[in-house]
Amino acid sequence: MSRIAAIDLGTNTVRIMVAERNGESFEQIFSDQVITRLGEGSHENGKLAPEAMKRTTEGVTGLVRSAEPFRPFKLFITATSAARDASNTGALDAMIHSATGVRLRIIPWEEEARLSLLGAKMVVGDDIGRFILFDIGGGSTEYILSAGDGKPQAAGTNLGVVRLAETYITKHPVVDNEYNDMMKEINATVDRAFTDIRAKGDETLVGTAGTVTSLAAIALRLVEYSPAKVNGYRLTKKVVEELRRKLFAMTLEERGRISHISGGREDLIVPGIGIILATMKRFGADSLIVSDYGIREGLILDIFATEANG
Structure with a gap:
């Protein structure tokens, strides 16, 4: 696949980039971001809040919709600190998978x-x-x-x-x-x-x-x-x-x-x-x-x- 879309779920911001291979580098086709505050309050009980997961899932689906004109691409979705540290990340993965058909990849620090x-x-x-x-x-x-x-x-x-x-x-x-x-x-x-x-x-x-x-x-x-x-x-x-x-x-x-x-x-x-x-x-x-x-x-x-x- 010469074109991919990568979504990064941060603790505060969800970002997408659609990119096309260009030799050993790439050309940016499209990028956007939305603040969803996935990690809101999670440091208190070690869990992602239902509302934060809902906001983030909606943010992801909105970004994917925005990228539709740039298909075909293969979609990758990764998450960092908030999802990595939470005990209920499986629930977020299920919501993201249901909305996009793509499984969440949790990245170690x-x-x-x-x-x-x-x-x-x-x-x-x-x-x-x-x-x-x-x-x-x-x-x-x-x-x-x-x-x-x-x-x-x-x-x-x-x-x-x-x-x-x-x-x-x-x-x-x-x-x-x-x-x-x-x-x-x-x-x-x-x-x-x-x-x-x-x-x-x-x-x-x-x-x-x-x-x-x-x-x-x-x-x-x-x-x-x-x-x-x-x-x-x-x-x-x-x-x-x-x-x-x-x-x-x-x-x-x-x-x-x-x-x-x-x-x-x-x-x-x-x-x-x-x-x-x-x-x-x-x-x-x-x-x-x-x-x-x-x-x-x-x-x-x-x-x-x-x-x-x-």
Whole structure:
């Protein structure tokens, strides 16, 4: 099959891409996303909420309908942290299968890290040298050290923006005591990740996923989001700090008027910024390279490579 559609069910966002093989890479035919907050409340009892599963199933079917004009393609549906950690993922699989005819593939965090790295390398290239990719998700954040001379070192953490927002942040504008309590957990976890991947502190930092790309889009003053304009953008600590002060002083309604964080990210941008700043501080980086490409693009590359070798 030369054309595939890959859907990634994240803890917060469901994303689809239809792609066609182009040599060892691919051409994007169509992409879209919808925020369904699959992981809402799941950290409290270890289960996906029925309403969250319903929203996500409806989100998946809506995205598949949107992709219909681009058939024929083979459909793949994967899920990460929220589905991976929940005890009732079988119910979600049954709902997705009933709606689409496709079984859900749950990706272990080590595989999630590998695929994210594969996708990000499409942006940074092979000549970047030692770099650290961090992927901020709704249910987890992964850190991957790529030295280019062996197996990447990866560390998975439970720093998910959905859980952190639900656990710590109750007031908007953000109040210092809630933010400081959250940062104690974030800083301790980032410290462990730094040690686990044996970082030296002189690597290039690359960030992917919604918080990083949203901040880049705001900094670039984009009217409409553009992966091509965001990919490779260098986001500085100074700009992140400026956006932190600006966004934290807003109500949820005020943040909702900013197109790049509206529709479900208004509260999640708070822990996302916290993770970025803690990561930049611990890894000794004054800036990071932004990658819109991540697990979804890595999955597509992996599928095409597997079929080519199969």
